[in-house]
Amino acid sequence: MRILVTNDDGIHSPGLDALARIASELSGDVWVVAPEHDQSGVAHSLSLNDPLRLRQLGDRRFAVRGTPTDCVILAARHILDVPPDLVLSGVNRGHNLAEDVSYSGTVAGAIEGALLGVPAMALSQAYPRGTREQVSYDCAEAHGPAVISSVLEGGLRAGSVANINFPPVGPDEVEGVLATRQGRRSQWRAQVEGRNDGRGNPYFWLTFGHELGEPPRDTDLWAVRERFISVTPLSLDMTDERMLGSLSSVLRTR
């Protein structure tokens, strides 16, 4: 089995090394192809306006000046020359819950794997507020191999991705593993902060408020807060089944 490991935090991220170790506990060859630089928040971006550069760092280890999606494409089409048998993306520094999924480069790396037709999973490690510079991946490393094996045994549907989030606790404090729904935060969190540069010209940083409200019990948000490992099956088919019927009748009457 050829296992492709990528991420969005970049080739130097300790979470990437944690995932390579997790992957090596499954039986197979581990190939690491990850971005040169931090690609957090790049979602399912493709580099269309810029060419990609590739740098080999060791045996089965490569850095790409591009996005996680670029990494998966370059791995399957050039480095491996064939699609891998499994794509693992992460372990992300910080959770990817609810609408984070849509912005996440980590989840997108797995989505590209699923488009490629192979089983694909995104792994993310939540951390307690204020500990961003010293995130521990112990929880992900201790439980990752068993969770991945379970999901593989259960069978990932073609065109689906498993979005796995580990709670911000030690390996022994985990309550269990739950299959969950993608949640939705109760408030739109994106904000902007205006500043002035050295010449007095304005610029803006995006900032994000903290989540509010009580998440439903079957969601990723609830599970991770309650110290469960959350596994959310995500479908690449975004068709809103419930809206399809009503839209049909409105459009037909014109």
Next chain:
Amino acid sequence: MRILVTNDDGIHSPGLDALARIASELSGDVWVVAPEHDQSGVAHSLSLNDPLRLRQLGDRRFAVRGTPTDCVILAARHILDVPPDLVLSGVNRGHNLAEDVSYSGTVAGAIEGALLGVPAMALSQAYPRGTREQVSYDCAEAHGPAVISSVLEGGLRAGSVANINFPPVGPDEVEGVLATRQGRRSQWRAQVEGRNDGRGNPYFWLTFGHELGEPPRDTDLWAVRERFISVTPLSLDMTDERMLGSLSSVLRTR
């Protein structure tokens, strides 16, 4: 009604002007906030590592050095200071069908609008192969106002986006308007093309093969090929309902 118009092709794109004209036929104030440069393929990217710059170009007309998602956030939090009542993204140069949806900055602009809690639609104009430099937006302009009004009358569910694609034909050659599913191409199309730079060092361009196979009749792919305007309701909740049950039982047994 405040209508926010954005896109991913950038502030200088003729498709953006076409959408501003479409929006002005609805009753409301039209605000244009679009990227300075081409952002095709940036998906739902956020600028987290770089600050945003804003440039006012005229009355209710702004350019942002950032992504379509950045544009929507900056518009709602700073320029308008309140969420708009409708977000329209496009008219994209080229279709956004099947898995294009996941890479598209145009669709992402609408998704950010839906996260913001307002009705949001992405509009894209297909063009005949080989005519990329001279795309006509006549079809979108002729039918856009009526299609948008229909979708608004029918009611967009909160958290959903209408993905509208216009076929590559003149306004009078359109067969009708169909509510469709997001399709899936039969082959993974992403490829890489290796070249050498002036110093002999390799670099790679992403390329995309042409679609193959016969799309099912209820999909966006089929509708646009058959000269229909395609309206696909997309849900922001990507939970794979069918996989949730099977995953639950696998994880519980451990």
